[in-house]
Amino acid sequence: MLSLTPAELDALRLSLEIALRSVAFSLPLAVLIAYLLARSRFPGTLALDALVHLPLVLPPVAVGYLLLVSLDSRSAAGRWLLAHFGIELPFTTGGAALATAVMTFPLMVRAIRLALESVDRGLEAAARTLGAGPLDRFFSITLPLMLPGILAGLLTAFSAGLGQFGAVITFASNVPGVTRTLPLALYTAIQEPGGEAAALRLAVLSIALGLLGLVLAELLARRVYRLLGR
């Protein structure tokens, strides 16, 4: 039963590509935001925290709709992106990646923030007395010690990104070969008469992918912890 049709293979490839692009895009930003939330004491922290976590509590369709309204070709931001960078987001693979990134962003920020909070500030102070300035300290001490959390956040966001549905279909639509990812293909198969076999294949594939992600995350975490000697 696991002989996939070309369309299903397309969906698999798209899911992986979109999830990968979304985490690649959101990782640096997530590290920055996590740093601000964990370390800075400016008064806007609470608002920023709420904003970052909003996609967790909003209906995904609403997130997709908000993206559409603010980034389509009629909006100021959409026109600017098109004019200056030639980037068109709605109904494109890039748009699907953006919607996925927004949806999985809170998961990534949470994991990275936890990792940052568990870094012993005493080690940073020690690095300071040894002559390391702020950026130097961050890259030589803080970031390496956060690595387990960053990897965990990355894998969680990636795995969750494989299954994004509401925001993606609303913002990027359901175009075969462009934005039709595994969950969208699964949904389409269910809608079609006689699509049960295809739906089952896609569901099993999604489960397998998810499991693989979880196992990989665990193995990686163990390896990193061993490297850090904990």
Place this chain on the structure above:
Amino acid sequence: MLRVSVVKRREGFKLRAQLEAPTPGVVALFGRSGCGKTTLVNIISGLLEPDEGRVELDGLRLTDTRERIRVPVERRRIGYVFQDARLFPHLSVLANLRYGERRAPREVRTIGLDEVLALLGLEPLLKRRTHQLSGGERQRVALGRALLSQPRLLLLDEPLAALDAARREEVLPYLETLRDRLSIPMVFVSHQLDEILRLATHVALMEAGEILTCGSLSEISLQAEFRAIVGPEGVGAVLDGRVTRVDAARAMADVELGRGTLHVNIAGARVGGRMRIQLLARDIILATEPPRGLSVRNALEGTITELADELGQAVLVKIDIGAGAAVLARVTRSAREELGLRVGLPVWVLVKAVSARGHAYPAGMPAERPET
């Protein structure tokens, strides 16, 4: 010279500290836990900013709140060895050692990796990961790491406190080696008298956020503030003297103290070297006549300069033994009355050779010089 004059208020605590210490030298900050020693050290390092005051090292102003001078920690070149070592867990021992060295300006590099490895016996540890080290080994690596950052001053915040007695003995000799072989000034925080006896050239006595007194250990050991901190069992004069004769086979040495000479049972001395001896007040016997027919090896002549009642039935007697040196003896009130002890009375101070605790130092040690 290290000059510190700072005020720092915290909830329920106020630090008001004035410290002047010669460099190079080893200044011990001595006091009970919670008296502000670590706060003061953090202010010197720059990790903590004082509310008011100045920190100046060899003419270089590091902090001056009035002139808004605040040299960042990373540019002070002040090495800091923390109580908990704080080795970087993601780096090897070698990479830990190199961390500070790589960041030190090239033109100030005076001590190299090979020298540090030899001084601290670190060679066998290089390939290990930090979590495979024992507590004592961790502190030695932390020391080496701080030294390689080419510090102008080394701060040691109770580097031995987290270690058991055996591990302390494993690290202490290395600290002595650093003091004797390098000319890096050190500020050493401790609440262990024996550590201070072995390492310090000067002592600053701290209590409740203030430095009560600061000077050579011989001076400080005679003061009431010191006696209050060490408790009745630890009261005793600390004396520094030159070694004039050594009988290595019997671990005996003659040390000049005041006008006399003391025979002590302490190993490791060398003729011409220096020795620091602590004579506990409770171990000392006083006689008003020259003693005869006793097993006691030592009788130093002196004059009583002070008598102070202690708790219970004890009296603490201070005896000047010449050349600026003094010892403390504890006697009972009845002994004081029977012997007629009073200020100005000549007495003989009897010391058993085995009761003197002490340490021998090489001749070149930057030992206690008179305060200038």
